[in-house]
Each structure stands twice: as structure tokens, then as C-alpha cells.
Amino acid sequence: MLVSRFPGKPSDPLFSRLARPFNHTWVIDRLHCLLRDAKFDPTNFSGHSFRRGAASTALEAGLSVHDIMQLGRWKSDSVQRYFSQSYHSLLNLSR
Template sequence: MSAYLALRGVSPGPLFIFPGEAPVTKSFFATQLKKSLTWAGLSPSCYKGHSFRIGAATAAAMQGVSDEEIQRMGRWQSHAFKKYIRIPMLHLR
């Protein structure tokens, strides 16, 4: 990821872009994700592009990032992002 970010630069916009700064399409991302998972011996049926939105929102929340920043990073216009945050609950006996 560090190597990609060094090549991508700091221009605003989507994280994943093609050379020339065109955004990577959902269909391209989904196809590449499926190929990568298959290559790694993982079931593509267990992962979708949306898994990244869930993972990013959850990781940010667990690191104490504010709701407003999570909403901005995910380009959410509503509070729908809150349903993506999946922080494990501690089970006490």
C-alpha cells in the first residue's frame, strides 16, 4: 500500500485511481478482488467490495476517529455509515 500511495500522490479524490487519475470502477475492482481471492485460496463468495467500506469504517472507529471524519472519508451524505461499524462486543460472564 505504501508503494501505491507513493505512486498515486496526494491529489484529492478516490483512493484507487488508474494512471491519469481516472477512478477505478466498481466492476474493475470487483473483478480484481475476485481474482486475488481465488489466487490466495480464499472463497470470493465471502468477500465483496463493500467489505472494504465496513472494514475501513470499523478500523477508523476503533482508532477513535470521529463520526464526522469517518463520514467524510467514506463520502457518506447521511448517518448510514454507522451501520457499517462492527466493533466486537466484550462478553462478560
């Protein structure tokens, strides 16, 4: 859907708007707008919500902690704080 709303050249950034990369402010403003439309409190979400979700999803997908640290530009083991157990992994533990 993004490609149809924001078409670009092959040399443009993968995620862009009018051949410019999305910036942090635009993404968070858009996220908060969508959350309000869906009747969620946007103050419960931030850019770190994406960071935590991406780290947890990557770990569940089998990426090594080392690779996740490189992708997220973590320099220390503080990445461990971003890992959360998914509903499915918690369900499997309870069995």
C-alpha cells in the same frame, strides 16, 4: 508497490492505473481474482466489505462518527451498521 506498477505524474489520481482512476468493476474483479488465488470464496466479498472495514478502522483509530460520515458520504446514522468490533476490542471486553 502500486507506484512502481502504475507510475504517474504528481497531478494524476493517487490510486490509478495508466493515469485513470481505478473504477469499481476493476477493483472488485481484481479483488476476486486475488481471493481465488488465495483459495477464498470471492462471493463472500464485495465493495461493501471495504466500506465496512474502512468505517470500523476509522472508528478504532479515533475518528469521530461525524468525520467518518463525511468521508463515507453517509447522510444518516446508517453508518452505525458498518461499525464492527475488532478482534482486539472484543478481547479487551472479555477481560
